[in-house]
Amino acid sequence: MRIGMFFREALRSIRANAAISVAATVTALIAVFILGAFIPSFMYVRSAVDAQKAKVDVDVYIADTATVPQVNALRDKLDGLRTDGTVAAVTYVSKDDALRIMRERLRDPSVLDELPSNPLPAKFNVQPTDAEDADVIVAAVKDDPALDTTEGIVYPEATADRLLTAAKFVQWAGLVLIGILLLAAVLLIGNTIRLSIFARRREVEVMRLVGATNWFIRWPFMIEGVICGLVGAAAAVVMLWGIKVGVVDAWASGADTALTKTGSAAGTITFPLLTVVLVGAGALLGAVGSGITLRRFLKV
């Protein structure tokens, strides 16, 4: 019963201050739109970095002279790292496998036929759970007797370090940017609602003089803010959907054919989930914006 009344009051207020309500809605639209464009981009970049991180693997080459027990000991060591979670996967690549891979890579494999014997060492290809753990794996096996003395351990140290720095940067910059965006949106909506309340401060004063409690006055304004936030968010979602279908999807399918081998690993937030997040953000922006603003007007 009360909820219904507060809703009627909110709708009355929106009608009475149509221009200001439209301004608040447009503010919410812009804020949510920017947020909605930013979140998937941020998540795409992050996932692309993660995909690159997943490619940081460690090759542990095995000496041709290593005995079977020595190789088994090395395998056990790596399996041990897998059970404690440092290593995600260990693949054994035999000398024959290595040669076959080499043959596939070469444009003219006939040069290999000239070789008197197979010069390629066998190796364990080790996939770290986290790229940052590559150092741990290297440290664990670097003095192993089964290690090939010339090849040793190979992993893309510089790439890994650069990727890790990039990943951290993307993560923090993204969070800071989202924070600033949300803050700006709250302030903007708060400001707009303040106009609405300022236009009606005499009314609020009268309400207080006939004995309305602060919450009784506040609820309709909060609902007004939430409605503006929701409508703005809905409009932003529709616009984002248009851009996704019309621009991004078309571009992405074009990109996929050009970069077939790298593009597939990185993903981003799904549109329905994004919609839920944005609509929630819109409602929250409206409520918080009007809630903060009202505090100052209800003191007398």
Added chain:
Amino acid sequence: MRDGPVGGRPTFTLVQVPEAPPSEEEMAPIFSTPVQDGKRREGDIFRPGPGPMVELRGVIKTYDGNSRGLAGVSLQIDTGEFVFLVGPSGSGKSTFIRLIIRELRPTSGAVIVGGRDLGELRRSKVPYLRRAIGCVFQDFRLLPDRTAAENVAYALQVTGHSQKEVRRRVPEILSLVGLDGMFDRLPRELSGGEQQRVSIARALVNHPRLRIADEPTGNLDPETSLGIMELLLRINRTGTTVLVATHDQHMVDHMQMRVIALDEGRLVRDEESAGYHEEPGEAMA
């Protein structure tokens, strides 16, 4: 009280109630105030008991700058009294009223309403104080985007009355103040006198213990003024305390009630059954 010097007038009913004065049954919506039974209503913050309804102890109110509101006023208004507050413009009448509804706080001294020291009243309790006081403001203070009926309904909704009760009581009280047929008009579509009556209806609809009117007859024709005074008087007879600030000399002389006179923020006269001006004979005494 009807047998006063202006008894020559045919009726004191409100202009829009043409036939007879409203019956007691019709007045029921504003007369059912439980004043004497000592029962506390929901949300009622007044302390039950025999004490005065309003008490001021050495109240000084100065505004920013040097302008004076009140300059040391002490007085009591007992439960069930009918009191006129008189004095020229700027004498402190409005300050007095705004202190009682705690729109203002005194610079020093204490304001006690219904046994509550307003200086100690928490901010969150102020709305409940205001519900217990029905106040008719000089400038009406109606909500401009609401019809007459919605303005009155708001005072009921604030106190949590059901929609059903609102629908029952609002037309009753608006008819009572003579606004039949104008329920759906916005304040700007009403005359000053009609707006005033909406304001009065709003102040009455919650059955407050204390009814305050600031210049309730300010812009009204004499007949309507008398109608409103008659209404306030009848409400007072049920035990409700009534405080009327006015400079309607004719009205005060006619009613012969207690008169509290302020001048430049000071209490200059407090007299039972008096007129607007001091009697020349008494001034000598």
